[in-house]
Amino acid sequence: MTTEQQPKRFVELVTQLRHIIDEDRIQPGDKLPSERVLAERLSVSRSAVREALRSLELLGLIETRHGGGTFLTAFQQHQLVEVLSMFILQTNQQHEDVLATKKMHEREAILLITSSKQLRALPVWDSYFQQLELEGSIERLQFIQELIVTSGNRLSLKIWRQLVAYSNEQHTRTSAEEKRPIQMLLKAMQLGYTVEATVAYNEWGDVRFH
Structure with missing residues (x-):
């Protein structure tokens, strides 16, 4: 050989x-x-x-x-992805590309759910809405993962998880400023309003990353 x-x-x-x-x-x-x-x-x-x-x-x-x-x-549980990211993601542009790609998967999941009468009617969205009302926050990555899992695209879920690892995003709860756009996102999804859901998601991202 x-x-x-x-x-x-x-x-x-x-x-x-x-x-x-x-x-x-x-x-x-x-x-x-x-x-x-x-x-x-x-x-x-x-x-x-x-x-x-x-x-x-x-x-x-x-x-x-x-x-x-x-x-x-x-x-x-291993830090392999994080170690590799130190060698692969060496510029700000590469980190921004990871974040942009992650958002693409999240946005697509929201559109799939919003376009499906069955998916948008799931009780899990009411549960998140109630949690926001009672506790004022939710676990951020858990919520986004729920969106992608519900959308039914297993490949997208695997890619998204790797992108989360590369971005080094931590498991944290949402801030008070994030409450309103998340509520708007949940309501728009439940009503099947794709444009409004996208706008709410983008507004949430503006709050998260600024």
């Missing part, structure tokens, strides 16, 4: 390992098949499997326990 072929083969092997994890429905904390079993299933040498697993362990995606085997970690 040539030097140029090695990185490609490694990526293919890691991709196949990812498929095995999905097929076997291995969850964080669950044990992975042994190196021998993986080598047989992937039709590669045990040394190739060992090298791929070692790389995944260095990235914090799996954990090897002495005498206990290899386990899938809760990799969402």
